[in-house]
Structures are given as C-alpha cells and as structure tokens.
Amino acid sequence: MTLRPAKPDLITRAAHGLACLSLVVMMLTVVGDVVLRAVFNMPLQGAYDIVSIALLFMTFFGIIPVVAARGEILIDLIDAVLPPRGLQGLGIVAALTGVVLFAFLTWSMIQPALDAWQWGERSLELGIPKWPLWLVAFAGLIGIFWAYVLQLRSAFQRPAATPDEEHAL
Amino acid sequence: ETLKVTTFLPPVHTFVTAIKEWGNELSEKSGGELQLEVFPAAQLGPPPRQFDLVRSGGADIAIFLHALTPGRFPMTELAGLPLTHPAQGDASAISSRRLTELAPEYLAAEHGGTRILWMAVTPPLKVNLAKSDPSNLDNLKGLRIRYAGSTWQQIIEALGAAPVPVPPAETADAMGKGVVDGATFPFEATKAFDLGPVTDYSMEPGLASATFAVVMSDAAYNRLSPELQKLVDETTGPDRAAWFGSKWDAGEAEGRAYMVEAGVNIVQLDDAQIGTLREVFSSISDAALKTAGDAGAGFLSAYTK
Amino acid sequence: MSSFALGLGGIGVMLAMLFLRQPVWLALGVIGIGGNWALNGLMASKFVAGTTMFDVASNYNLSVIPLFILMGEIATGSRMSAELFNAARVMLSGLRGGLGIATLAASGAFGAICGSSVATAASMTRIAMPEMGRAGYDTGYSAATVAAGGSLGILIPPSIILVIYGSITETSVARLFAASMLPGILLMLLYVAVAMIVAGKGGAAPTERPASLRERLAALRKPWQFGLLFLLTIGGIYAGLFSPTEAASIGAFGAIVLGAWKGGLTLDGLVQAIKSSVAVSCALFMIIVGATLFSNFVVQTRLPDTLLGLAENAGMSAFMVMTLIVVIYIVLGCFLEGIGMVLITVPVFLPIVVGYGFDPIWFGVLVALLVELGLITPPVGMNLFIIRAQVPDVPMKALYSAILPFLAAPIVLIVLLFIAPAIALWLPNLLY
Numbered sequence A: 001m002t003l004r005p006a007k008p009d010l011i012t013r014a015a016h017g018l019a020c021l022s023l024v025v026m027m028l029t030v031v032g033d034v035v036l037r038a039v040f041n042m043p044l045q046g047a048y049d050i051v052s053i054a055l056l057f058m059t060f061f062g063i064i065p066v067v068a069a070r071g072e073i074l075i076d077l078i079d080a081v082l083p084p085r086g087l088q089g090l091g092i093v094a095a096l097t098g099v100v101l102f103a104f105l106t107w108s109m110i111q112p113a114l115d116a117w118q119w120g121e122r123s124l125e126l127g128i129p130k131w132p133l134w135l136v137a138f139a140g141l142i143g144i145f146w147a148y149v150l151q152l153r154s155a156f157q158r159p160a161a162t163p164d165e166e167h168a169l
Numbered sequence B: 001e002t003l004k005v006t007t008f009l010p011p012v013h014t015f016v017t018a019i020k021e022w023g024n025e026l027s028e029k030s031g032g033e034l035q036l037e038v039f040p041a042a043q044l045g046p047p048p049r050q051f052d053l054v055r056s057g058g059a060d061i062a063i064f065l066h067a068l069t070p071g072r073f074p075m076t077e078l079a080g081l082p083l084t085h086p087a088q089g090d091a092s093a094i095s096s097r098r099l100t101e102l103a104p105e106y107l108a109a110e111h112g113g114t115r116i117l118w119m120a121v122t123p124p125l126k127v128n129l130a131k132s133d134p135s136n137l138d139n140l141k142g143l144r145i146r147y148a149g150s151t152w153q154q155i156i157e158a159l160g161a162a163p164v165p166v167p168p169a170e171t172a173d174a175m176g177k178g179v180v181d182g183a184t185f186p187f188e189a190t191k192a193f194d195l196g197p198v199t200d201y202s203m204e205p206g207l208a209s210a211t212f213a214v215v216m217s218d219a220a221y222n223r224l225s226p227e228l229q230k231l232v233d234e235t236t237g238p239d240r241a242a243w244f245g246s247k248w249d250a251g252e253a254e255g256r257a258y259m260v261e262a263g264v265n266i267v268q269l270d271d272a273q274i275g276t277l278r279e280v281f282s283s284i285s286d287a288a289l290k291t292a293g294d295a296g297a298g299f300l301s302a303y304t305k
Numbered sequence C: 001m002s003s004f005a006l007g008l009g010g011i012g013v014m015l016a017m018l019f020l021r022q023p024v025w026l027a028l029g030v031i032g033i034g035g036n037w038a039l040n041g042l043m044a045s046k047f048v049a050g051t052t053m054f055d056v057a058s059n060y061n062l063s064v065i066p067l068f069i070l071m072g073e074i075a076t077g078s079r080m081s082a083e084l085f086n087a088a089r090v091m092l093s094g095l096r097g098g099l100g101i102a103t104l105a106a107s108g109a110f111g112a113i114c115g116s117s118v119a120t121a122a123s124m125t126r127i128a129m130p131e132m133g134r135a136g137y138d139t140g141y142s143a144a145t146v147a148a149g150g151s152l153g154i155l156i157p158p159s160i161i162l163v164i165y166g167s168i169t170e171t172s173v174a175r176l177f178a179a180s181m182l183p184g185i186l187l188m189l190l191y192v193a194v195a196m197i198v199a200g201k202g203g204a205a206p207t208e209r210p211a212s213l214r215e216r217l218a219a220l221r222k223p224w225q226f227g228l229l230f231l232l233t234i235g236g237i238y239a240g241l242f243s244p245t246e247a248a249s250i251g252a253f254g255a256i257v258l259g260a261w262k263g264g265l266t267l268d269g270l271v272q273a274i275k276s277s278v279a280v281s282c283a284l285f286m287i288i289v290g291a292t293l294f295s296n297f298v299v300q301t302r303l304p305d306t307l308l309g310l311a312e313n314a315g316m317s318a319f320m321v322m323t324l325i326v327v328i329y330i331v332l333g334c335f336l337e338g339i340g341m342v343l344i345t346v347p348v349f350l351p352i353v354v355g356y357g358f359d360p361i362w363f364g365v366l367v368a369l370l371v372e373l374g375l376i377t378p379p380v381g382m383n384l385f386i387i388r389a390q391v392p393d394v395p396m397k398a399l400y401s402a403i404l405p406f407l408a409a410p411i412v413l414i415v416l417l418f419i420a421p422a423i424a425l426w427l428p429n430l431l432y
C-alpha cells in the first residue's frame, strides 16, 4: 500500500512514526519471549503487558495519520449519483460528526481515567499502575483532534476524492 | 420489572445456569412481575469492567471475579490468600456462606454504589502437574506452571516455579506438548477443559480460592417496589451463597472423580508439608494485609474462625 | 418504543449513514452510543463510550491484526507473493480462465500465512489484477476472483475471526484452526469450479498457452520462501512452540528475515510496509471500536433472540432453527462487518446450537464461513470495497453482478458442513 504523495505535517508524521515504533516493539517482544522460552526455558516476564501497552500506543497514535488523510473506511456507492458539491457536503458532515463523536468519547474517558487513578488499578502481569496509560490515550486524543482540523480543512477545500487505496482501507 | 444481569462467564457456565434458576424463582414468587435477563460472555462489556458497568447503570446485576481488577478490592482479595479458609473447611458452601455473612461489615465499602447479593468462593484451586510428583515439594522447583491472577503468580514464584499465563481453553494442548509443566485449576475446570489425559499428578489440598461477587446497583434496587425489594432480600444472602457453593462443591467432586478415572495420582500433602508451605507463603499474606489496611486483620480472623 | 423497534430503527439509520458516505466506524459508533443512551440513559452510555476505545486499543488478543497485516505487506513488497502467483499461473496455464484459477490458488496459499481477509484481498488485487488485465480478462471476472479468493484469508488458518470466536466461546483456537483447514481448502476448490464454469461460458477469460513440464517444475521451485513461512507459523502452533496469537509476530518477523535475505526487501520497503500496516490496522481498529459500541446496543435490543423466539414458538424443528440461524447470518452479513457480527450473534446463538448437540468447534467454522460470505455479498462487502478502492475503474454494478455466481461456493459448503460435520471435526480430533 502506498502513502499519499503529499508530505503530511510534522505532528502527523511524528504520530505515525511513534505508532510504527510501537508495532515493531510488539513484534520483537513476542519474538524475544518465544525464543527465550524455547531456547533457554526462560520466559520474558511481562511480555503480555508490553504487547498490550505497545498496542495502545499504536492505536491511539496510528489513528492520527488515518484521520488526517481522510483514510477511514467508507462505502462510495453514492458517488455515481451525486454531483461533486454534494460529495463535498457529505465529507464536511463526516468530519464534523467525527469531531463530535471524539469530543464525546474524550469527555466520557475522564471518569474511567480518574477511577484508574483513584482505585489504583494495575496491569495483570507486571502490576504496573494503569493511570499513566490513560495519559497516553489522552495524548493520542489531542493528536486526533489536530488530525480532524486537517480533515475539516481538506473537506472544505475539495470534494472527497474517489478513495484511493489508502483512503478506502 | 426486568433486571439486566451481566457477566463475562460463558453461557454454559454453572454460575449462569444458577442465576437463571434464581431468576425463575424470582419470577415465580412475584407472579411474573420481576424478571432477569442474562447477558453472558461479556456481551455488555469486557471482563474487568463488569462491576463498573453496574455502577454506571449499563446493567443492574453483575457476576464478576475480583482478581481481574488487581488493587481494586484489597479486602476481598484476603479471602483468596493461600491456605486461607474458614476453620470448618475449604468447601465452597462453607466459605461462600462465611464471606457473604461478613460482607456487610467488611466488604460493602469497596463495593460502593452496589448491594452485595452474595459472595461466591471457588473450591480452592489445585496444582495439576503433567509429569512431576509433588510428594516432594522440591520437585516443583523450576517448573513452568499456568496461572491466572496476581495472588497465584506470587504463590507459584514462592514455590520456586515460573508462572506462565495461558488461556484456559489452550491449557490442555500446552500441557500435552510440554509448553507448561502444570496448571492451577479446580477439578471442575480440569474436567471442563479435559486435562485428565495430560495430567499425572494433582496436589491436595488446593492452595487458594478465587472470589466472585453477585452485586446489584443501588439504583436498580431503589427502583423496585418494597415487595420486590423484600423478595430480592429474602432470596439472596448467606443461604443463597451456601446453595450456590454446594453446586460448586458438587461440580468439584465430579471433577475429582473424573481425574481419578483418568488415572491421575492425587497426592495428599501431610501436615508438616502444609506447615512448611504456610511459612513459605507468609510474606504474600503479610503484604496483602498491609494493602488492605487496619480492618484487614479483623476480617481475616473472622473469616478463618 | 420497544427495544426491538429501537434496534430495527438503529440499523436503518446506520444503513442510511453508510449509504451517505459516512465512515463505517462513525455510523456504527454514533448509532451504538445513541442507542445505548436511549435504552439506558446518559450515564451508562457514557461509561461504555469512555472505556471501549481504551479496552479495544489495549486488548492483547487484537495484536494479531496489525502483525498479520504486516506479514502480508512484507510478502507483497518483497516479491514473495508475486512468485507465488507466478507459480500458480504457470502450473494452471492451458486451462480456460487459468489466471482466475491461479488467483484463487495463490489467495488460498496466501491465506495460509495471513489471518486477515482484508490483507489477503488487498495484496492479491495488487498482484493479480494487472496481470489479468494484460492477458485480456474481463475486469468484472478478475475482480470477482480476487474478492472471492481474498475471503479465504479467514477460513484457511490462521484467522482473526477464529481467534475472536475462540476468546468469546472459550474454545481452543488451535483446534478451531485445525477444524477450518479442510473446509478452507474445499472452499478454494469450489471457487475454482465456479471460476471454470463462468470462464467456460465464454467471453470472460481467454485460454493461455500451456507451459511445458520443465517450465512448470521450474516455476514450482520459486515460492519456497512461502512454504518455509507456512511451515514456521502453522508448524510452530501445532508443535506447541507458540500460541496462535504469538504466531502473528513470528510470521511477520520471519517474513522480514526471508524478504531481506532472498526477496529483495529494502530498508525503505520495510519502513513503507510498517507504515501502511499501521494505517490499515488503525482504520480497522476504528471499525472495531464502532462495531463494539454498535453491538453493545444491538445485543440489548435482543434482535436475534426475538427472531429466534418467534421461530421456536412456531414449533420449528432443530434443523429449521439451524437453517434460520444461517439465514440470519447471511442477511446480517449483507449489512454488517465481520467482527461486529461475531460479537453480536455468537453469544446468543452458541447456547442454542450447543443445546441441539452441535459441536462449538464446528459452529466456529460455520460462523467463519458465514462471515466470509458476508465479505463478498452486496451491498456491504468489505472485499468488494477493497478492490473498488484500488481499481476505481471497475463499476460497482459490474462488481456486484460478477460476484453473484461465486456466492454459490460458500453456500454449497454450508450444506456440506451440515451433511458431513466431519469435514470440520476430523482433523482436530486427529491432532488433539
């Protein structure tokens, strides 16, 4: 799958890079665990926790480039019928709905984050406190809002393109 | 009035069928006015969120396992400490009743926002081993043993073995292929997951139990008419806990018979060995007591009386 | 309003949003949150909304998705997939529609190392569509073989859908994988039969010059890396070296090592593969978040139970109820995405199915097969969209009509599974 030709902004690229790094960490942790266990009979303590945490980083930061590039999966049956103007309108509606939904999600996440802090929730294997992970999630959410600003700008500038490979995936 | 029951347990679990039985009783005694609607298999939310789901109003009643949210229920976790059970015995009917009796005084605070309908303590989990004979406890050293929950992690480490998390359904394969050398399960589960053919030895007594609670949100309770509230009160509590515990005990006995049938050698530890283990485990209990706070010691002595 | 009506209304609005070009995850998420709000009030809806994204994003079991996708990306970017396709092409030359059959065979082999249909279809589109265009194949026919072949990714193990089914039902994923192996191969053969019949009806596919035996043997040697990767991932699971979840990491790492060693994988190619794996899997994760919110709502409206209850009240036999369950899946599959469909239906249907004496492993295979069918049924078929996205000059209408004959294959296999459950159960019973 190819990336968009236009170079994204710094924040989007940094977020994408961090997400990629997390994916690599995930893979190497499991490979290391399996090899240590098979060869030295010595499992890697906390592999389960590390993979879960890396996945959290990957998701919250990896959504940023997807939203910024208008890459959410959608169904384009209507493209054949609607004039570009109409398509542009639908793109703006989608971006605005996305902003509203993420605002609701962010507001909703405050309470569980506070709970994790107040009740001293810990991870299953290593017993790491969970509240710092919620901070990671909120950092990702800030980036996602930034990505929506970019998406809105793009939606106002031009009608939604016929989705290319990345767009539709 | 229909009350939504949420649990992460699969639809075929003893607990789910027992809850449905209680639901039928409620419906019968209320002339159909009170019904339970059960959502099993974490349909309404993931396993660690079951309690909060009820507190938020997403469901009215939850059946949940305390060990899934480490740190959240420090007092209740004391009942899951190694070799800890009422002096009368470690059967689920006894320990579930005792824990339910103590709940209003000691456990209500950490179950805030809900009413504890009853507590359920599993029959203690046994150490089941593929090849190693536990009559000499030194044989456990260096083994890889499947576990779940942080108390068991500490128990296995204290035994000199390495704890390995394996999903229940994968355990039989893992033991058969030597990925792990043993697994901690009650006999009911060794039967459900067919561990007999891959197990040579099981160790008795079981070392530690897991605790469940059945809770109803205050909001749902307050919504009920006084008659229905009375019905809920009358059909829950210590007697119900013992009723449910004896179902678990029956399942445990069945599971044990299955293991014997499968040719598993069930090794009984003697008093001296149990004494040694108590010493080995004492640091785990000390740490847990410290986390639980001032009332912890009082609760523990009332529970083990 | 009854919750049943609320459920139907919610699905209606969701479909309207999908048709009006709203991202799939948004349509699912908005209706899921709104519906939950209507049923349980703001507090409950807020709790679910506030925890779902965090829980999905830190769910260890879902780590297989980006890693299986990465494995597919590497295989595509480093000639491995192209060599596989080429070998199939040469072996099947001389048959009418040989390239279409080659696409199906290569998809099946690709599915054997990749757990995601999306990834399988995406990479086969890139490799097979241009080849078939050059050889004068009808575009609709080409696209239909890629869409059908891509769906094999979740029936031939490893499979993301079966990993999720295993975690809901507490059945062994290794057993599920063993059970879906034969049905997966059988489905590939059924697709091949359809492709040959369609090609034989004229126009869609030209005949190619048959290759000599020597050429065939030479081509067969090429995709050995693929064989090695297959042995590594599937062999490792059955040997108990690692779990099916861990196999995704091992497979991705193995693909990188093989690609760098023999497949011409460059550092830049690796970076691009990782970047697009992240983008694709995050787009999928957004749908999973939306689908989780949506299924949380739909499950409370008791839609499937109500339909089933109506059937049971009408005194239907076990066989008729099972037929109805299959029909419900097929209808849902026309509108829903696979993972959401599994989350909504499996906990409801499993006790009924087990109650009738069916094996939960067998039912898992049936569910995977029905999800697969859903990937290629109009109007909402993920595989169709993937092709449309990569080859925008295929009209959606042409795609819809070309895929229709291929729908017969999974339906025939469903009937076979009912007649002979051993197709699914023989291998796991042998292995475990």
Ligand code: NA
Residues within 6 Å of the ligand: C110, C111, C112, C113, C114, C115, C116, C152, C153, C154, C155, C156, C157, C158, C159
């Ligand atoms: Na596959």
Ligand code: NA
Residues within 6 Å of the ligand: C333, C334, C335, C336, C373, C374, C375, C376, C377, C378, C379, C380, C381, C382
């Ligand atoms: Na479909």
